[in-house]
């Protein structure tokens with residue numbers, strides 16, 4: 102028999118970190134023996150597996166590969182290395198020597214790239230499929246927010262990147278993605294800060310102890326957390342055997358691991374019946390156990406994949422004998438310059454299908470294995486299978502040795518589930534303000550009817566009924582705006598600026614009319630000192646109100662165009678449940694714009710100046726009694742009645758913006774109090790007067806008032822007809 106050499110690379114000495122694939126060697130050796138004893142497979146050849154230690158290290162793997170290539174007989178195929186980290190550089194290089202490479206445990210998604218690694222095959226599935234299985238688990242438990250913690254190297258970056266892509270495509274949210282090189286302390290701290298609960302953990306076994314020790318130390322364990330692991334990479338009860346790796350006790354590390362779940366490759370085929378060699382998977386496993394004992398290595402989950410990998414190589418070589426014969430070649434003719442031969446091997450290997458120790462062995466277009474995954478959970482000290490993921494059908498099923506078991510007795514949630522609750526104005530207060538404002542509006546309408554009905558009665562005529570109508574109209578708008586402030590902005594979302602328009606215009610109409618009337622008294626009072634005749638017509642006062650309105654319109658329209666008001670939710674308190682699973686986020690919906698404070702400053706500045714000036718005029722004219730302007734005193738009082746509450750309450754309103762009910766109580770107090778008292782001050786005396794006396798006994802002024810006042814008639818109550826020297830369209834009478 103001709104000997105065919107296979108260059109085996111296994112990670113034996115992993116003292117410097119990485120993953121040991123030593124436990125796979127007995128299974129591969131067993132397969133090689135089975136093949137050599139087979140009467141059908143490679144019957145004219147003898148396979149010999151050479152073994153070199155790649156140490157799960159890039160440098161060692163490259164060095165050992167070059168040794169294989171440089172010395173001794175050609176190696177017809179390469180086998181391994183065990184870990185992806187070492188497999189990647191080897192796979193990237195050896196296709197230049199036309200060597201087909203067979204992996205059995207390297208699971209990095211990067212190895213699926215056939216442009217980089219054209220001659221690389223593997224009998225174990227890629228982590229890309231495992232990632233699909235992981236997503237199936239997320240769906241199973243309705244987890245939508247996940248985080249990733251990975252050891253910083255190409256293998257785990259490849260797995261994480263592939264997972265992130267799949268998660269994003271499936272609308273999951275990756276709330277944190279942390280990696281670490283030497284110690285996971287800060288990465289875990291960041292995960293905790295981001296309230297990560299479902300955490301994918303990708304690292305080599307030597308990092309398990311230190312990571313879960315750190316999770317324990319930082320309190321990141323218990324019913325809140327689930328660690329999604331790559332299963333089957335570590336020994337059973339590893340936390341009991343690795344205490345030299347960290348400063349926690351094994352019990353603390355096990356606590357740190359708390360809830361866990363993992364996907365891992367099937368150890369043994371679930372298919373019934375014998376495998377390619379005639380023995381069942383269980384029989385092969387039993388033989389493997391015997392060889393393992395002899396070898397002194399620890400059991401490796403990927404041993405069965407190693408067994409199948411050897412068979413895949415042998416069957417490929419066997420099938421190529423005939424093809425090569427047609428080209429007058431034999432397997433012994435293989436050299437590193439035989440590109441033709443490696444092409445034949447690849448084509449044949451792509452098409453093989455046989456029943457192996459891990460199930461039906463066949464490869465997809467990327468030379469990756471398609472098989473089933475197990476979902477496992479470490480429950481207490483025992484790792485149990487709790488489900489299956491079938492890569493071919495993409496389906497997940499709970500079908501394990503036991504049910505899922507969770508710390509705390511219930512399935513953890515993927516984050517704080519926040520229920521948003523609108524914290525709007527208390528309905529009792531709203532309806533109280535609504536009713537009061539409605540009564541106020543009704544009262545205003547009654548005053549309006551009264552004012553219009555009696556507008557030709559001298560007493561009413563002298564008080565400028567048209568300006569009084571403006572006061573009423575302004576008050577109605579302020580009443581309405583007060584109610585609009587208390588409406589639920591979530592419902593009443595369009596045009597939330599209406600309330601501000603109503604308030605601004607209502608204020609200008611009502612206060613503007615009062616202000617202009619006070620101004621008239623003030624001018625008369627001033628001029629009278631100079632014994633001058635004063636004629637101030639109503640339309641001049643209307644003009645003043647119009648100017649005020651114009652300023653309002655300019656500000657409001659500019660505001661609306663430059664920085665429109667919209668409804669915005671403003672978060673209030675967050676009440677978290679004791680189990681940290683749910684919370685109530687109270688919020689209020691406000692009508693605001695980007696630069697609201699600037700616009701408020703402009704509005705308050707403008708209205709404030711007006712109020713100050715109004716206060717000054719009211720103070721100056723406090724003792725003036727001009728009978729022709731018979732409501733001047735009441736108007737002055739109304740001005741105070743607006744100024745003082747506004748000055749007291751508006752600053753407080755700004756302070757309680759996070760308490761909608763208090764804020765509404767204050768604003769509605771202002772609007773209702775100021776408008777009601779203004780209306781009553783101005784109109785109740787008129788009603789009372791008309792009830793008592795005949796209003797027509799007062800001298801008539803029509804539309805405007807001209808008054809000649811001398812200092813002597815100030816401060817001394819007189820009969821109206823004594824004070825008025827001039828009335829009627831500005832003509833002295």
Ligand SMILES: NCCCC(=O)O
Nearest residue numbers: 184185206207208209
């Ligand atoms: N798949 C087990 C070893 C991890 C790796 O792919 O490097």
